[in-house]
Amino acid sequence: MFKRVGVPLYLLMASSALAGPVVTTSAGRIEGTSENGVSRYLGIPFATPPVGDLRWRAPQPVKPWSGLLEARSFGPDCVQMDMENPPGPGFVNPESEDCLYLNVWAPENTSGRKRPVMVWIYGGAFIMGAASYPSYDGTAFARQDVVMVSLNYRVGRFGFFAHPELKGEGEDVGNYGLMDQIKALEWVRDNIAAFGGDPANVTIFGESAGASSVNFLMASPKARGLFHKAIAQSGGTNGFVKPLDKARADGKAWGDKKGATTLAALRALPAAAVLDAPVLVPESVIADGQIVRESTPEAYKAGHVADIPYLVGANDYEESLIRWLPGAEKKLIESLGTKGEGVVKLYMADGTAREIAEKRLWGEYAMTLPARWRAEQTAQNKGKVWLYRFSYVPETLRAKMPGAGHENEIEMVFDIRQSRTQRHVWTAADLTMARTMNRYWANFAKTGDPNGDGLKNWPRYTVKSRALMHFAKDGIAPAIDFEKARLDALEAATVK
Template sequence: MFKFVSVSAGLLACLLSTTAVAGPQVGLHDGKIEGVTENGVSRYLGIPYAQPPVGPLRWRAPQSPSPWSGLLEARSFGPDCVQMDMESPPGPGFVNPESEDCLYLNVWAPENATGKRLPVMVWIYGGAFIMGASSYPSYDGTAFAKQDVIVVSLNYRVGRFGFFAHPALKADGEAVGNYGLMDQIKALEWVQTNIVAFGGDPGNVTIFGESAGASSVNFLMASPKARGLFHKAIAQSGGSNGFVKPLDKAEADGKAWGDKKGALTAEALRHLPAATVLDAPVLLPESVIADAQVVLESTPDAYKNGHIADVPYLVGANNYEESLIRWLPGAEKKLIESLGPKGEGVVKLYMADGTPREVAEKRLWGEYAMTLPARWRAEQTAKKNGKVWLYRFGYVPETLRATTPGAGHENEIEMVFDIRQSRTARHEWTPSDLNMTASMNRYWVNFARTGNPNGEGLTPWPAYTAQSRTLMHFDNSGIAPVTDFAKARLDALEAATTK
């Protein structure tokens, strides 16, 4: 069973205090908050960026938070959004309550940064749009803050709470359906209004995310509602996002579901228990809806047509993305069957180096799902003279190499965030691991600062162009640029899967 708590009526009251206690304090647009400082980094957790999306605000665009008086103690994460159970929790000892009242964000900033104009990075978590939370230990922004980069992480609604349409929910002129994406946009608006108070530069904001978070980055790149709210973007293993559900189809599906629950009106829908709404959550790729306001088209169409923000873009995937097949049994067989006669030829290319067929089929699926879309987006961006950097991550921590065939989906996150010490750490760090994580983190820091990942002491990372087709390869042997990585098999796979 899932766990969640109802805190919409009492959370702020519990957090508000008129008694001054030691801790960094920041005055925001809506009130004053107090965080915690440790080792030169101040963190502020559980800051409301919107009103609780409950009752009449369920399935509505996020509304600005109500101002508060006194001091809000921003020392612990707000609740995670209600979601399906995690099959693989983010480390031993992790626990955080769930609630529909979940629109909170967190900030990590250097101590005494007030008055500065530091680059800002806004992290968007993954989880197939049906799970995930900003409270995960691997999303700690301390390493960035120690390098004078402010990190913001946010919760957004997932599952049917975040992506749902129904004819009864239409409101005059208001976007419907993609409430999770609207939450992300609202958080970016909050950054524009408030980040100066932490020492951040609202004119230098980088959005970055992994998996569904990277998909979100790509949707935000294409959304007119997000234009001007960010200035750089990083998409880590975001996939193709080739399908968005038409609004009329989403409304028909929503009505059929509501009818089964006996909820025929907007009021009845909003009175359904959270456990009922959680029932049979919507799944990627059918989560995101072409609502004509937030999402106008699929992101492949947007990238191909040049309907994306003109900002520096860093994109890539890992070398063992087929790790996802544990949740999608048989996906590789279905993909190959869908290719018809072309499928066997592509499989043989993947077996050309002696790779067993079973392994080759899964590798083909992993590259189809993540590697090829990353290369394709880099290609489309480069063709339109965009500034883009492509990577492939394959580094496995030394103590895991005996049992781990490659860098699975999401395995780069702990390196990007340079999470060396955590109460939920899953392995010991060796000197080689520490060198890799420090380099990964510094590339991301440099990109946030300047729109270019390169910097002193790092292996030069060439920009991807339609002529050079060079990516940066991170693996167990080190860091090095590679031109036309796996060109033969990726070109064949692209030709076989392009309609």
């Protein structure tokens, strides 16, 4: 297991000897750094630290400071399990419950017109993840004349927890991680103009649990009006949310096992006891009736989502997730009963071995089909939507990787170069793909349409065209009714 190195958190005041760009926020002045035309401001507090009596409470307004706050390094990651695979060689960042910080990348010259804003929400199954990961560097977006923000939110039992003792505090309960995201978006609304951003042109985007968060925020009345476009990368189904009564019962049972039966005792538990590692992927998100009123499939089908441009898609080797969910494909096929065998045969029709076909079926059920379904529901409700499939594998990895696994598109979307991640050498073709994807995403943030000069036309998904853009090893091209027969059969067998 990969261990992070913990260090105390200090709010450091900037030294005039290391003067950088200075911005005045609603809570005080901050100083960042600039390099090659891009300014970055790291570790900006957007809420009071959720510690002590603020554990399991909605994020509270950040306390103003005097002087000049140094914003040159990431705030701590939220408390979580150690990682099996670090996000880059030498990656080290402390963990703390005091973790509600965000980061901003902006063009160095903030004068003149306001720029579009992109807000990144990380993935990690709602039990891990952090805005400090090297793959989430916003430099390339800033060079596209976009102001990019990344944020931390509470995960695991710190971020998603209910208990009978919590309901008496007169505020929303349960989905603290989603509340953190909303609080950060409120910070963007109130402060981003000082960084050259346009608070009336905000795009939220995320991958995996970050994409699930995007979908929940799309459906949440509490987030309405805080963003104006949305991108969901491999967000899955989000087909179940835990009823509040069950979440409270589960929380009470867990607290009783810890010997913590009162709110004071629960909040006095050490962070390690609350983490309770290893943490299994939980039914994290809670139907609290305020932040989350229904599952996102219910919301999309009923049209209970923000009527804004939406970009959605998944990768071609999402079954890479099965390494953490052994046997998931067998359980899915068994759950389909007599329909299951027929769908498996469709996945074997091109000569694919059964074992591989079963896993591919699971990967498309988990990520590809939900993306297509959300595009279809959005189009049926007259919304503007673009669908993609990502199957590009960097050239030096093609002998090792059967496809583009879960999250493999992120470094391309962010146009992260080898010098930053050092995971593998990028060829000229890899760099071209990354630049192109970064341009599509930035264009979408700018105009609500991914298309732009010099790019292949990405057709909008409609109920008549059912088009997607395929980012493949041999290039980028639109496709109509991609793999319609097998996906239709899978949908008929699985969608209730």
